Amino acid sequence: MSIPVVTVGQSREDVVGGLERLHGPVTVVRRCAELPELLAACQSGLARAAVVAEGSEGLTASLVDRLGAVGVAIIALTDNADEADRLRKIGVASALTGVHSEELSDRIADAVARLTGLDRPAALSAEADTGAALAAAPVEPKPGPESAGTGKIIAVWGPAGSPGRTMVAANIAGEMAADGREVLLVDADTYGASVAAVLGLLDESAGLAQACRLADQGTLDADALRKVASTVATALGTFKVLTGITRADRWTELRAAALALVLERARHMADVVVVDTGFCLEADEELSFDTMAPRRNAATLCPLEVADTVYAVGAADPVGVPRLVRALAELETAVPQAAPIVVMNKVRASSVGRSPERQLRDAWERYGPASGLTAFLPYDPAAADAALLAGSLLHEAAPESNLRSAIRELVCAPVQRKAKSSVFSSTPRRKAKD
CATH class of the missing domain: 3.40.50.2300 (Response regulator)
Incomplete structure (x- = not known):
């Protein structure tokens, strides 16, 4: 050869x-x-x-x-x-x-x-060639392979139409930080980055773009990552945030190779890395003859490919449900290993009918994809608006809300989640007999 x-x-x-x-x-x-x-x-x-x-x-x-x-x-x-x-x-x-x-x-x-x-x-x-050996060479450094980080990556994804990806991602980060874990929240949405606005951060520096720049140059380590990340302190815990790009036309700064290195370093820095992704899974190469050009959707595909857990968030209404069904089929094609945990957000009787969870499960079993429905987040505009207005998380703005409880149970107490019959119920129902 x-x-x-x-x-x-x-x-x-x-x-x-x-x-x-x-x-x-x-x-x-x-x-x-x-x-x-x-x-x-x-x-x-x-x-x-x-x-x-x-x-x-x-x-x-x-x-x-x-x-x-x-x-x-x-x-x-x-x-x-x-x-x-x-x-x-x-x-x-x-x-x-x-x-x-x-x-x-x-x-x-x-x-x-x-x-x-x-x-x-x-x-x-x-x-x-003997000419290459004329001068004595210094001792060559032989660095050992870098150990893999132990942090877990959680990707929060969903179809177009504002199903609530950022709200869910930010509150997952907050609940895990409240449990004493070291958390890094990453805004990798190249179409509409909004984590900074949701958390009330006056940050125009685009922390993720800075981290990608350092990773591209090979100078990013855990300490450098901490420096470019913003700190969010809440009443129950503190976590770090890599804010998203400040304008949509800056998407070229989030290249796949650099972002993969950022996520790899993040595993060393944090116990949990929560990534708020964009919606689009389209392969950019299909749109361009230049296959070496930067890929806008790489910032979505890369976290989904390396994530340990993927939450697929959809809106529980006649428009959001079919969007999620179609998007899950696209996800299976684009990232076959994803195995998403499907979460229905904004669940309410007014858009689905009486007993909305049962209605959604029945419809999903008839028409939905192989992935079953895992969790339901209730529609609670008062709690969500209070948190958004204050630039804070639900556990600060509305700690007793059903929405906050449902998100906490989703990521922090799966055993308790199984014991509940509905997000609209304040008391757990009696377990069915085997």
Whole structure:
């Protein structure tokens, strides 16, 4: 198997030139003057690997993602331990500038094999270029793999039409913080970010965009994430918030690769990460001939793909229910592993009929998708309006409301939830006999 390689820059011992003199599967097909030229060469299908001998500081997570999408692995040469660590965080293999050409060939083959899932070439040339070994190389840093974070990601999603995604997401975060957990609330809605407004935050800095920028550069860690997140203090607990973009046209700042890194770092920072997502699941590639262009809906799809729990929120009315049914079918196609917990919001007899929960269950069993209805949140405009007007959560504005109780039971007391017959009932009914 041949591995065509493009390069940019030239190391002081010219190991890139040494690659050209090796007799093996790794072949240098073009030397580029700068990164944009290298990117163009890779996107044209010319190479399967790129060696960045100079200018590795220009590599970002988004660039790495773009090259990975066309099957190109990246190897950067640097003697700076901090830069090597940054490169590792954005998915770039690194080597010292004084690396032997033969060893560089091995690393290229390994990087391509990891990216493509194919076996590396059985044998590489043993004829290394001796010029690469003239100078003694410093000790190369070998950072161990970063342990996975233990935090859980909860994605709150729902169809178009204001079913109450943000209200549910914000109050889930508040209830979990009240239980003593460290919580991070993330506003990833690229169409109508509103978490800051719901919580009464006068924040125009777009915390999530800042975090994505740091992640793209490979400089985001748990401490940096805490600094860009806003703090919300309530009577029952405190949690952090990454506010959403301040204008809809800033959606390009929330790229998939960077957002995935933000969520990965968030797992290390918080016990629970609650993500308020947008509604649209459409694959942007279907709308554009440029498959490498930024994807607006990636900010919705990415959290749904990595979430441990997905809440699908729909409005309990003759318009909201069929919207949710159709949207769940789209979700199953777009993110098959999601397995959503379906929540009916704004449940009221005036829009569904008497015994609204029973009516909704009966209709769902006849026409609904495979996912069963899990929870019902009552329509309580007085409590919701009081919280919105005060820029606070339900446990502060309306602590005794049925709506607050239903949300708390949804995420904090599943056993108690099973004991209730209806969100309109203030007393649990007697359990049915087995």
